[in-house]
Amino acid sequence: MSASDKKQIKVGILGATGTVGQRFIQLLSNHPYFVIHALGASERSAGQQYGKVTKWKLNTPIPENIKTKIVQDCKPDAEGFKDCGVVFSGLDQSVAGEIEEAFRKAELIIYSNAKNYRRDxxxxxxxxxxxxxHLSIIPHQKKTLGLEKGYIVTNANCSTTGLVVPLHALEKAFGPLETVMVTTLQAISGSGYPGVSSLDILDNVVPYIGGEEEKIEWETNKILGGFKDESSPTDFDLHINEDKKLKAINVSATTTRVPVIDGHTGIVSVKFSTSTSPSIEEIEKAFRDFKCEAQELNVPSAPPQAIVLHEAQDRPQPRLDRDLHNGACVSVGRVRKCNVLDVKFVCLIDNVRLGAATSSIMNAEIAVEKGLIV
Ligand SMILES: NC(=O)c1ccc[n+]([C@@H]2O[C@H](COP(=O)([O-])OP(=O)(O)OC[C@H]3O[C@@H](n4cnc5c(N)ncnc54)[C@H](OP(=O)(O)O)[C@@H]3O)[C@@H](O)[C@H]2O)c1
Structure with a gap:
């Protein structure tokens, strides 16, 4: 019996009123594996109807059955959470650490967008x-913490996600990368609601986003790394350990905020470890042919193309391309020779869908297929 034939799994959403939380609600409101059961937010919202406390910003209406649902405190014993097979978190990083830990301790399974456990x-x-x-480290996490069921899985920073998909396609086709330089042009929605004030962002570019460059530079090496011992997944090889099996990729990031509502653009230059670099045609083919496990497992949120390679010289563009495959793919374009490193290109991700909620949901769908959520 395939997972889609099974009974739907009840899910909770922490931070349900926020930018990422709203996407969770939209994407989960008619989902084949999951059914929304419990919603949590701050004490400002708890005890009130979701539709009354949420500044809903999506262009589809709040689902009728969610409008009148009572928002709970983000506590594991608040109504509904104990019955959930998985709890998605779109919590603000200032509170995610303690709240997610309390849920894990209560033997709940957390799939989080916050940064707090990414480096754990x-x-x-x-x-x-x-x-x-990398889901294969979960038994080790539970065993180490003495838990039977509870664990935490994180997904990456939104710009990192848009970057590592094409980087992974390149490593798969041509072997390890040596250097990556990236400059991002990030959307306003990336900092949640209400975000940067209109007087600061209209007619402007802000050349600083606190903590963002470090996230891209560090997370890339954990995601593209492996385990020190693949047969016994207990320690990550982050490309940066002393006894490194894989050489660290040198990543240098500059992040900027631009007046775009949704969609982070990355301007990327890459150097391969090999002495001769592949041709532009070979690189374009690697992007075009890229296939991943989520597609092989055929989970509901997997896009038909993980990377959409654009031919037109003036693409990808946030307004025109962020909705491709329901915001679940990465757009790549302008692949060309770099006179300093080997190759340069432009990538684009929907920061709130694949950059946040869609990734969490797809991770959980894969975990269902692997028997890690039942
Ligand atoms: N936006 C993006 O593109 C993006 C992408 C990747 C990852 N992320 C990460 O995802 C998380 C959510 O981001 P966001 O953009 O959705 O932020 P947001 O719009 O500011 O929403 C934050 C949510 O956290 C809740 N919250 C705040 N303080 C709380 C408290 N003390 N106790 C319980 N709940 C509390 C808020 O509830 P109230 O409404 O009741 O205040 C709201 O639901 C962050 O960790 C962020 O770094 C965001």
Whole structure:
């Protein structure tokens, strides 16, 4: 029997009123594996109807059955959470650490968008189109913490996600990368609601996003790394350990905020480890032919193409391309020779869908197929 024939799994959403939480609700409102059961947010919202406390910003209406649902406190014993097979978190990072830990301690399964556990050596950091194999560390996490069922899985920073999908396609086709330089042009929705004030962002570019460059530079190596011992997944090889099996990729990032509502663009230059680099035609073919495990498993959120390669010289563009495959793919274009490194290209991701909610959901769908959520 396939997972889709099974009974739907009840899910909770923490941070349900926020930018990422709203996408969770939209994407989960008619889902073949999951059914929304419990919603949590801050004490400002708890105890009130979802439709009354949420500044809904999506262009589809709040699902009728969600409008009148009562928002709970983000506590594991608040109504509904104990019955959930998985709890998705779109919590603000200032509170995610403690709340997610309390849920895990209460033997609940958390799939989180927050940064708090991304660097934890027990927690996988998973981009579903790249490294779902890292889910294999979950038994070790549970055993180490003395838990039977509870665990935490994280997904990456939104710009990192848009970057590592094409980087993974290149490593798969041509072997390890040596250097990656990336400059991002990030959408306003990336910092949640209400985000940067209109007087600061209209007619402007802000050349600084706190903490963002470090996230891209560090997370890329955990995601593209493996385990020190693949037969016994207990320690990640982050490309940066002393006894490194894989050489670290040198990543240098500059991040900027631009007046775009949704969609982070990355301007990327890459150097391969090999002495001769592949041709532009070979690189374009690697992007075009890229296939991943989420597609092989045929999970509901997997896009038909993980990478959409654009031929037109002026694409990808956020307004025109962020909705491709329901925001679940990465767009790549302008692949050309780099006079300093080997190749350069432009990539684009929907920061709130594949950059956040869609990744969490796809990670959980893969976990259902692997028997890690029942
Ligand atoms: N936006 C993106 O593109 C994006 C992409 C990747 C990852 N992320 C990450 O995803 C998370 C959510 O981001 P967002 O953009 O959705 O932020 P947001 O719009 O500011 O929403 C934050 C959510 O956290 C809740 N919250 C705040 N303080 C709380 C508290 N003390 N207790 C319980 N709940 C509390 C808020 O509830 P109230 O409404 O009740 O205040 C709201 O539901 C962050 O960790 C962010 O870094 C965001």
């Amino acid at each position: 050596p027990l927690c996988p950091l998973i981009v579903p189109l790249v490294n779902p194999s």
